[in-house]
Amino acid sequence: MIKVYSYHLKPPLILDQATGRGLYNDMLSYLNKENTGYRFELIYLPRRRLDLLVNSGQLDGLVIGVNPVWFNDKEEQKFLWTLPVMNDIDEVVSSKNRPFEFTGAKSMNGMRIGLVLGYYYFGVNELIAEGKILRDDASSEEHSFRKLMAGRIDAAIISRSNYDYEMKNHPELQGLFHISKNPHDQYDRQILIPLHMTKVQQQINIILRNAANDPIWQKLINAYR
Template sequence: MNEAAMSASNPGLGRRRLLIAGGLSLLARSGHANSEVVLYAYHLKPPYLEDLEHRQGLYFELAELLGLRTPGIRFRTEYLPRRRLEADLEGGRLHGLVIGVNPVWFKDAQRSRYLWSAAFMHDTDVVVSLHKQPVLYNGPDSLAGLNIALPRGYYYYGVDELVQAGKARRTDCEGEESALMMMVLGRVQATIITRRTLYAFLARRPGLRGQFHVALQPHDEYERFILVPQEFAEVLKPLNDALHVLARDPGWQARLQERTLYR
């Protein structure tokens, strides 16, 4: 159902959208008050969301920096589990933006369902195995015959198809850190993890450094964006203006820099 049809079938939704857009525009122009825009995030892992209670992590930092560079708008990051976030987004109940995502993950490769900010981060997913039993990865078929630990509910192209064909086994776990520990315990032979998360985990657990092998060929590389629902269209330009400034900010870029532990 398109936006016009949704508004016609739900007048309250249409009025709410007009109020949100109009309110943000008015406040941004006046400069006398701040409207608050929530950035919802579901990546509950370092370095993105490290400590919810103390609001530590890259996504909390980015919200603060964006607020300093967008007159009239204050940004606040909040955690929301993926399934709840997606259900609220589909149902028109998500009163905010979605941070750290890619159009492909939300079936919007053509960017026609939602608005999308400029990319603010490049990320890589890598195949990790034990140093004493390295997996020389050069594509999903390299994982044939292995037991692979992967976070529950996440899709990994090529790998899930390998599992469905009976050529590999998938063991679901709670998160990427759990997958690494399952390898240490000898329960699985490989996992796929975001490189930044791997480095953040090893920074916390230095005793595990040297135990893992990171394949040279990544499983995936992608950009992270901020998904902007149509009713928040007024936010897109000031958001992009702020992101372009941050792209040239040495402090923020240094914070994003991946520190390679396997030199």
């Protein structure tokens, strides 16, 4: 059994730890069915604890749904990386009554922005450190929706996958929010693999390459949109 860590405890990526519901679990079930050599099991781990494993060189598994930039590995030298499992967008969301158009991190100067505790947001974190943006942390993106409705924050950065899921499953929220024409970021979600697990990377990439034309994989991805 190979551990696959995720620190994204949010819909649709992880819906229920106890029952194993969510997009990441479905992805790993697909990988388990398509290969004979490995069995992958999803484990939730907060980002700070995951960073301790990574920084101490004690990472004993994979990390799903992440990007090289988030782990200071833009050149992909510190870790092995798979092909993308999906594309995602970090949207800038505000209240329909107080719409905000994002034109870069500096356009948020003086604002209170809803973010998820422990997450890094390119350009925004730097201005927060300079005291130019007020960071209002929440345990999840779902809480940021509630803060926007209550007028406690000016805007929030929320992944498109989460936004679509919440709007689909909570119709009472539809029409309450404004999405900026310019997103904060757009990126691929990949799987991080320790350098010594080359064969695992090769196996997963073969499956993902074939999955691009597999209607079962496409149905799996689109089920949460």
